[in-house]
Amino acid sequence: MPTRRGRLLRVKNTAGKGLFIGLSWAAFIIVLAISLLTIYLVYPRIASIHRVLPIVLWAIFGLGVVVVGGGLLLITIASLTGLDVLYPHNGKSITMRVLFPVVVGFGGFLGWEKIRLMDAFVATNNALLWAQRKRLSGKRILVLLPHCLQFHDCQWRITHDIENCRRCGKCVIADIAELGDRFGTAIRVATGGTLARKVVGDYRPTLILAVACGRDLSSGVIDSHPIPVFGIPNERPHGPCFDTTVDVRRLAELLEMLLPKPSADAESK
Ligand code: SF4
Structure with missing residues (x-):
C-alpha cells in the first residue's frame, strides 16, 4: 500500500x-x-x-x-x-x-537526451503548479488526450466527441470517458498540436490536464500559457504514437485532488 x-x-x-x-x-x-x-x-x-x-x-x-x-x-x-x-x-x-x-540546450550539450530534459521540464512545471494549487481554478477543467490512446483498429470517431466511444474496453478511452461522466469534466481528443490549440481556444479552460509524450507536453505547457497545464506522460508499450496508454487511476486521483468534491449529481450517475 x-x-x-x-x-x-x-x-x-x-x-x-x-x-x-x-x-x-x-x-x-x-x-x-x-x-x-x-x-x-x-x-x-x-x-x-x-x-x-x-x-x-x-x-x-x-x-x-x-x-x-x-x-x-x-x-x-x-x-x-x-x-x-x-x-x-x-x-x-x-x-x-x-x-x-x-x-x-545546455543539457543536450552535456549529453542528456532531449526527451529526458523535456520530461524534467514537465515534472518541474507540475511541481510549480502543485505549489500554486490553491490559486488554481477548477471551474473549467479540460482533459486533453492524444489520439494515439485510441485502439488503432477502432472504427469510432472520438476526436469530435468522446461519447462516440462504445466503451468496449480495448483501450483506455472507455475508462477516461467514464471519468468524464463521474467528474462532469470536459474531455477532448486531439490528433495534433494544431487541433489541441483549437480545442483550448474553443473551450477556454481554466486548467488543463494533458496526457501526451514529453515533447508534446512541454510544447503544450508553453503554448497554452497562461492557462496552467498539468502534464501526464503517456505510456508507450508499442512505441511512440501507437496504441499508447495512460494510468487512468492516476488521472482520476489528480482530478479528485483538484476537484475534491464531485457534485452529488455526477456521483449519482
Ligand atoms: S474503448 Fe472506445 S475508443 Fe477504445 S476501442 Fe473501444 S470503442 Fe474504440
Whole structure:
C-alpha cells in the first residue's frame, strides 16, 4: 500500500524536477562566471572612458543576478517544498520560457537526451503548479488526450466527441470517458498540436490536464500559457504514437485532488 506521500508523488508526476533545477543552476552559475570574466576584462577600458560607467555596469550586473537568481531561487523553493512562494501575476512566465530553452540546450550539450530534459521540464512545471494549487481554478477543467490512446483498429470517431466511444474496453478511452461522466469534466481528443490549440481556444479552460509524450507536453505547457497545464506522460508499450496508454487511476486521483468534491449529481450517475 503506497504511503500518502508516495501516492502524491506518483499522482503529481514531479519526479525528474531535480534534473531541471540542477541544470538551471549550473547554467546560471556558468553565465554568472562568464559575465564576471567579461566585466573583469572590459573594466579598465570602461573606467578609462568615464568614471560613472563602471558603476552602471555593476548595477546592471547586480540587477540581472537579483532578478534571474531570485526567480530561480523561488522556483527551486516552490518545486522542492510545495510552498507557494511564487509571485502571483498574469503576465508571461519569463523564467520558465527562458529556462526551458536554456536547460534543453545546455543539457543536450552535456549529453542528456532531449526527451529526458523535456520530461524534467514537465515534472518541474507540475511541481510549480502543485505549489500554486490553491490559486488554481477548477471551474473549467479540460482533459486533453492524444489520439494515439485510441485502439488503432477502432472504427469510432472520438476526436469530435468522446461519447462516440462504445466503451468496449480495448483501450483506455472507455475508462477516461467514464471519468468524464463521474467528474462532469470536459474531455477532448486531439490528433495534433494544431487541433489541441483549437480545442483550448474553443473551450477556454481554466486548467488543463494533458496526457501526451514529453515533447508534446512541454510544447503544450508553453503554448497554452497562461492557462496552467498539468502534464501526464503517456505510456508507450508499442512505441511512440501507437496504441499508447495512460494510468487512468492516476488521472482520476489528480482530478479528485483538484476537484475534491464531485457534485452529488455526477456521483449519482
Ligand atoms: S474503448 Fe472506445 S475508443 Fe477504445 S476501442 Fe473501444 S470503442 Fe474504440
